[in-house]
Amino acid sequence: MSVPQHEIQDRIARLQHKCVEQGIDGCLITQNVDLYYFTGSMQTGYAFIPAQGEPVYFVRRSLTRAAQESHVRVEPLGSFRQFGETLAAHFPHAFASTRPVLATEFDVLPVQLYQRFVELLPPSTQWVDGSMLVRETRMVKSAYEVAAIRKAAQLADAALEDAASYICEGMTELELMSRIEYTFRMQGHHGIMRMRGYNQEIITGMVGSGAAAAEPSYFDGPAGGRGLSAAVPQSSSRKPIAAGEPILLDIGCNIEGYVIDQTRTLCIGKLDAALQTAYNLSEAIIRRTEEQLKPGTIAETLYFQALEMAKEGGLEAHFMGFAADQVKFLGHGIGLEIDELPVLARGFAYPLQPGMVIAVEPKFTFPGRGVVGIENSYLITDTGFEKLTISREGIITI
Amino acid sequence: MSVPQHEIQDRIARLQHKCVEQGIDGCLITQNVDLYYFTGSMQTGYAFIPAQGEPVYFVRRSLTRAAQESHVRVEPLGSFRQFGETLAAHFPHAFASTRPVLATEFDVLPVQLYQRFVELLPPSTQWVDGSMLVRETRMVKSAYEVAAIRKAAQLADAALEDAASYICEGMTELELMSRIEYTFRMQGHHGIMRMRGYNQEIITGMVGSGAAAAEPSYFDGPAGGRGLSAAVPQSSSRKPIAAGEPILLDIGCNIEGYVIDQTRTLCIGKLDAALQTAYNLSEAIIRRTEEQLKPGTIAETLYFQALEMAKEGGLEAHFMGFAADQVKFLGHGIGLEIDELPVLARGFAYPLQPGMVIAVEPKFTFPGRGVVGIENSYLITDTGFEKLTISREGIITI
Structure with a gap:
């Protein structure tokens, strides 16, 4: 039994609604359970959910399995060093402002990986804690x-x-x-x-x-x-x-x-x-x-x-x-x-x-x-x- | 069967040796498995291992159980807001320099908790990734x-x-x-x-x-x-x-x-x-x-x-x-x-x-x-x- 597609759409819509309310341009979802909740798949990678528009699940492994399970569009993660450019290219709207606000799960994301994201994404990015945003959507x-x-x-x-x-x-x-x-x-x-x-x-x-x-x-x-x-x-x-x-x-x-x-x-x-x-x-x-x-x-x-x-x-x-x-x-x-x-x-x-x-x-x-x-x-x-x-x-x- | 005391002493000595070599003034151990490895107990709290001298395991819960199991001195964590002061008072030597270098496990520590530590400890603290330090000690x-x-x-x-x-x-x-x-x-x-x-x-x-x-x-x-x-x-x-x-x-x-x-x-x-x-x-x-x-x-x-x-x-x-x-x-x-x-x-x-x-x-x-x-x-x-x-x-x- 897999998660119904309309269910995933509804979850994403509820998260996006909260993003707009809170002035957040996008959510970078990194934790396995959150990835499953918002895509229907739990492979290794990161999902980006913009405040508006279609999200993308960037997958390192297994791309094959993610493509079978995910209701969110799957793309290969590719070179992690290019992840900042990849995101900016896919989501011009989210990165359009001079100070884009991105949320991620500060309650579970380890410092090491977070620091990599900070390094790779545009230095103008303002990072905020998206833990409650995600947890309240799942509530x-x-x-x-x-x-x-x-x-x-x-x-x-x-x-x-x-x-x-x-x-x-x-x-x-x-x-x-x-x-x-x-x-x-x-x-x-x-x-x-x-x-x-x-x-x-x-x-x-x-x-x-x-x-x-x-x-x-x-x-x-x-x-x-x-x-x-x-x-x-x-x-x-x-x-x-x-x-x-x-x-x-x-x-x-x-x-x-x-x-x-x-x-x-x-x-x-x-x-x-x-x-x-x-x-x-x-x-x-x-x-x-x-x-x-x-x-x-x-x-x-x-x-x-x-x-x-x-x-x-x-x-x-x-x-x-x-x-x-x-x-x-x-x-x-x-x-x-x-x-x-x-x-x-x-x-x-x-x-x-x-x-x-x-x-x-x-x-x-x-x-x-x-x-x-x-x-x-x-x-x-x-x-x-x-x-x-x-x-x-x-x-x-x- | 509990971890022998000499074993814990040896583990701490090996970590401290690496700290001295790498110019680290102390390690803040936060992850449950690392806490168990360095103290013999896995209760909720944080252990501070200075580069030199005796470590302390600050425990929130259960203090009773930690006191039974730990080979490292146990103290109540007390008010988390005061944790910076508590550490500075217990480890004057580690915090003596103008820019104390502290290591913690960036590979597992969530951003949210890390940011709390950064807030609570002296602003002069220089935080470094202690993941490899800990993992190499355990290797x-x-x-x-x-x-x-x-x-x-x-x-x-x-x-x-x-x-x-x-x-x-x-x-x-x-x-x-x-x-x-x-x-x-x-x-x-x-x-x-x-x-x-x-x-x-x-x-x-x-x-x-x-x-x-x-x-x-x-x-x-x-x-x-x-x-x-x-x-x-x-x-x-x-x-x-x-x-x-x-x-x-x-x-x-x-x-x-x-x-x-x-x-x-x-x-x-x-x-x-x-x-x-x-x-x-x-x-x-x-x-x-x-x-x-x-x-x-x-x-x-x-x-x-x-x-x-x-x-x-x-x-x-x-x-x-x-x-x-x-x-x-x-x-x-x-x-x-x-x-x-x-x-x-x-x-x-x-x-x-x-x-x-x-x-x-x-x-x-x-x-x-x-x-x-x-x-x-x-x-x-x-x-x-x-x-x-x-x-x-x-x-x-x-």
Whole structure:
């Protein structure tokens, strides 16, 4: 299944509209995921999208494959040293002003490559950060994109149910995680998931049981997991799963480039009362959040509201990680990457819009004991939301 | 297993030696893999390594975990806005000159974060690209590092033999790949492998059969594979494996941060004569290469020699990809990342040194028919080499 042509045209038109609004003459797209989003292909090269007119995808390799996949005109990149001349020749309009303004993805583009562009393009070029321009264009999903996420959600549910039937006392986190990943991969999971943030990585999520799930982590989420070594300090460890402890299954997969993110809490036997209370609060938060999931709600208010509920429940220090290791958000956009806009956090004043897809993940961390919580992914619709996650809620008792 | 303390001290001493030689006052280490290499921990933060004296790892999150793992002194990052003052206060010597020279990883550091550093640090700072400094320090491996790679090589062999016993006609590439990944993961593979190059990604390698293996690819290797969709255009596809076609198992795993990379060619039944001849040439190239795998050999000469052999065999157009989609190298260093130094390619004039670990991968691509070849990983020793790859050679006939 390839990206429909009208979809690519619409994406480019939306980016161009923003360019015109912001006085930008053109966007130089360099990152693989952004290239795929705007062309339908992910080969090595750079796409130039002028504020007006037809874009070009300059490809180094593989030109053949790019020509098959891209809905944007493909041309050979040719000599990189001539790239400035190539661009100026193709886009006289964009370079017509005495001080052309070009945007590129400062959030991901490495300094070395950026400095080459600065060297090669006309010295009059004024470079600006196009990260938000690109990320905001990608923030609102089409029906085509939502269809892929919906498919990924079905796989996540199947993997969860399979894991629930497979899990047993004494099995290690890693054994259960291996099984989940195998289930995903056999069904068409791409084998990698993508994060945009510098140094951020994600595996297929994690099985995190008891104390191992509650270990502090660099990972930009409420629970990262102990991991197998300090070299990849996240996800599942070799800890055996015990009865009576919370088992967090925070799992995701990548279908046709699109990711899903969902969490369920399992327990072999009975969870103790304090953890059950915390779990119940996570469900209460997600229900209260759902009431606000509709066009116009300001993203950050959902975080404030959740934080208020955690405080009222006396669990503020445990909310979204413990104490100094807490993260300060309630959820995040998902799409081609797992860390998309909008973030449900202070400073993100976006009003929700139809087409946004957001993972909401209230969780509570108890050092030495475990993490409990729930995470659903939602599509914002014209009138409210559609829950894309189809898995059953509540503690899943084994 | 954590990185031994003396190991970290040695790495820092080698970097500092290079800094002094190159007139650099200090290195600001920002990338997760480099942080792990120089501290033993991979939490969110930045390490400052002065040309002389003790480094500090400034950590945002998780401070607790960094303090447990790091052999470098850990301090809270505190307010990022004050980072310039923090550094100047900790490292008066490095900032003593009127024009302190600081190196950082321009090959991976995004422009946005770099601009923040430029803003926050003294305006007199002269920033230089420290990529090669860091990569050259990491190029020579210790016994500790080689031990992890050796372990990964054993797992790769076990996964290969398991795959050879499991494979059958009609099975899809994806089914076999899922099985290989499951085998790896159960044995402690971290679930991700790392590449340093911008936009480069790798899964666990690939099962590539017949025409699917030979499809052109952006992937920076001789064969990338068809993949499941244009969104992740590499690795295995849903193509069923047929008898009589070459099946490339280019697989790797990540053990305690360290990767292995090996390739074997399999065939259900008999391979046709032309492909067998090409395979034989790949083995002849690897044997000739082995004769030169010893201290003092200049890295690029191994590529030239292999290219010459491909020409003599009349297979130049098929060597390391086909025609316009060829890559221009014979091998690459491996370690914490799969694309390390030295590269066996034009322009890499490094003399081989004891401790280098290099994957050598002569392969031949036949569009519509498949890819044949072999890939072994080698350690350069004082007198020659040790083959780290332990798998049997020759076409593996099923």
